Amino acid sequence: MSKQGRDAGRVELTGLSKRFGGFTAVRPTDLTIPEGSFFALLGASGCGKTTTLRMIAGLEAPSTGRVLIGGQDVTGLPPHKRPVNTVFQSYALFPHLSVADNVAFGLRRKGRKDVAQPVKEMLELVELGHLGGRKPAQLSGGQQQRVAVARALINHPQVLLLDEPLGALDLKLRRQMQLELKRIQTEVGITFVHVTHDQEEAMTMADTIAVMNGGVIEQLGSPTELYESPKTAFVANFLGQSNMLPAAVLGRQGDDLALDVHGVRMTLPASRAVPGSSGSSRIVMGIRPEKITLGKAEPDDAHRNMLRGIVSEASFIGVSTEYRVRIAEGSELVVFSQNRDDERPRVGDEVVLHWNPRHGFGLDAGQDLDAGTGEDAL
Amino acid sequence: MTTPAKTSDAADAAEAAGPKHAGADGRPEPSGPARALRAITGELRRMPYLLLLPGIAWLIFFFLVPLYFQAKMSVSSGTLDKGFDLTWTWSTFSAAFEDYDEHFLRSLYYAGAATILCLVLAYPLAYTIAFRAGRWRSLLLVLVVAPFFTSFLVRTLAWKTILSDNGTVVGFLNTLHITDVTATLGLTEGDRVLATPLAVVTGLTYNFLPFMILPLYASLERIDPRLHEAARDLYASPASTFRRVTLPLSMPGVVAGTLLTFIPASGDYINAQLLGTTRETMIGNVIQSEYLRVRDYPTAAAMSFVLMAVILVIVTVYIRRAGTEDLV
């Protein structure tokens, strides 16, 4: 599918913010979403994802800032004049129209008469070719979902906005739809802005993820980048799980920082600490549970960071076991361990934890280390 | 036996609007071994029918029984003093049509005009209340039904003052030469509005407006505002959004509202009596006069029947059309 021009699907937000009365839903945000990318907006419930999306679609007027699509300033344009389409969080299918008429709605509004063929093709693309005559109420959730996608896609928008389109689906259907959406996106090549609070969904589908928290984009990057090098405790906790170890900075050793963690010396590459944090005297070192090796004996490699502890909990998950290891009074680490060895540590066993220093990441000490872990992150 | 035309009209309306939703019970046969359980579920199965009982009783006593007596009366003959005997006199029906065809047509015309006016007035109002009123919504709804707190008669009498020949409203219409236009159309006479067809239609419109607003509001209020956004997102202008989404989705309200307005309006006689002249009398006035003035119960009963039948036919055709019409 060819586009009108290069970068026609690029979305730029400059200083975009939204206030509802005295409440700021979205803080001033600058963001560029490249043409043709699959962009995910990830964040906890109520963090302003939908609001951001609605401002792009023109359904909400921004309090400040501008929206540019394909280089054109659309801030003042009403929704029906913007080259974007939305797949709504609730689908919002027209209940009085058949599936085919729902899909044809946008084309008809643009004055297209010969809609039968494109509708047929689009319904086939989402594998609903046989259901064109039904009313939305006669479809399953997943089918409605696909109608919503088809209804938006058929217009060949420069940008497709998807607001948690898979939220209502069961896990299996969600997986299936994720793949399908990804396939469609690759096929049609237009920009997808996908809002979700499901970090796995964001990671499997998106080229780029923006993690939002409290109306601010905390970090932007590829899924691996975000996962391997989170820049805030929120990102570290919201994307997967992290162990957070408060540490004192003892000094610098070449490219590494020397740290004191619970009285144990450890190292962290200075490049893996967020800028600014390395200069201060306190830092938080994060380490993902699956990066930690759990053993009985100390590692051969002396460069690895190492801690000793006692297993306080072990939950068998199947492919792996999740251990909680107490390393000091009131401090526990979570460790995922593949169930490769026949002899697995038990509760009460004394164990050694060690990991490659390059797997750690350094965060600012002055933040809430539980951000993005608790019940607020659904 | 008194079966005033009004009662039968109302019952007629109730029937026309009513029994569609008689719930069907799709519960499977209980298969549990415990008899008690079966008894309970059996009870539950019968529940819907038990719950229908008061409604059925109501229908029988206040609709079917009067209807029966009315039917009998319409083919009887006699006088009030000597009593009426069933003589299977059908001439009452032909008389009803022949002598009063003008009144029938006029009633349908006025009721139709009032219904259209109600729709035109009520829609924007209901729309505003449903989508734009915000926290004023409840207040506005109360205001809509507020006229119901006074009697129908008093409300209608008030229009005599409003439309008085020397009043400001008519003065204003005269200044703008609107009365000249309406007079040319035969809706008013000279410079006056009171005692003209326009006054009667205005009265009907006013009196039945809440019957239009409330169902419209109910159906508009049920429309998910996100559907509007979806339409706007799919390149529909505000006008096109209204035409393609809002209007079709509010059709149940439009149908209910027009029926609730048209049916009682076509049987109404108070507005014609108080706001019209001898040239604006409606079929309701005739029926009322046949009952209370001439005391010709058979003719009155026959005319009530004809009115009912006419309305029933119109309503059926209307519902058919509104129901099957391709709304896109």
Added chain:
Amino acid sequence: MNSRDNRSGSPSDFGPEIDAALETMSPAVRAAAIRSMTTGRGAALRNAMSRRSILRGSAMAGLAVAGGSLLAACSDDDDKKDSADDGGSGGAGQVVFSNWPLYIDVAEDDENKHPTLDAFTKETGIKVKYTEDINDNNEFYAKIQPQLASGDDTKRDLIVLTDWMASRLVRLQYVQKMDPANVPNAVKNLDPRFKGNTWDAKREYAYPWTQLSTLIAYNSKATEGYAPESVDDLLTNPKLKGKVALLTEMRDTVGMVLLSMGKKTESFTDDDFNAALAKIQKAVDSKQIRRFTGNDYVQELASGDIAACLAWSGDLIQLQADNPEVQFVIPKHGYATGTDELLIPTKAANKANAEKLIDYYYRPEVAAQLTLSINYVSPVVGVQPELLRMDPAIASNQLVMPSPETAAKANTFRALSEAEETKYEEAFAKVIGV
């Protein structure tokens, strides 16, 4: 307001004293006016449609059926009010009295209290169950006719119906003969002009409650000073074109036209009737007539939308009190009049008590009290001195206490057979468009 000038040259019998009387509102009228202003919205209606004539026209009665809350608006919860609750000493029994709304005196402070009834109970120990459930002669008749025809108790001991309906009940023997010995006051005090009656020659079955008259009324502002003198003026004078109302009540409208043609309402023929109807029809066709009304003419006469009309005397006192430009005329050919009659249905359980109540209301001082409150002409001799004592203004009001000359112009409508009644009503219905 130079009402006297307006009326100069008119054949009215009313002297300047009437104007004076109307200028100075009687306390009763003033009380009614004040009441009408202080009891809220319903009062506006009470004001415009005060008194029992509010529902007199049969059309209006139908309206009352449909707009049932009108009754609520007018009579509040008078219905089913047992007036004797507080005064009764047991043993003397009760009497069930059905009447029209707003057709009896009410206490100044409580509209649900009727002083004359309370005094009756106090004096006799008889409890009065007073119900205002008569809104229309035909409708009420239809309601009680089945019991009467089958010889059952109507559960009412005393009812009030207009003379022509009363005549029917008498003819069909649906009412009981009264014992003259039980109603000595009534025998003695009945005004002689009500005695010779075609359907109850010896006054054995019915006694009048009040007299009702139909007159010509006009709004001098709307007629620009012109005073119509006769029904002919209403029907033909181009000055009034499109601003004339007649009544939907057949006897009143046709009666007035018959009188204007020099015919007698006591004795007219089919031809006379048809001629009168033709005359009305002509006025309708020429659009001289604006509307046929129940007593909703009151509002339009006051506003001037109706310049001249046939009006009921009972409405006029209140109307004039509120609108000085409203005038009335007694046409020289005479005016139509009727009575509302007290009747005791057959099988009434408390006939003796009902007779006692009738007799009670035929005491001049009681009758005067009633008249003072409802402003209808009393059929009781001796009311005038009582009224003079209580309220001289009312006592000299021709609408309430007609002079002998005025009274002499009153004409009653002859009793009609059922066939005639149907025929006439049917023909009249055609004229008024139904």
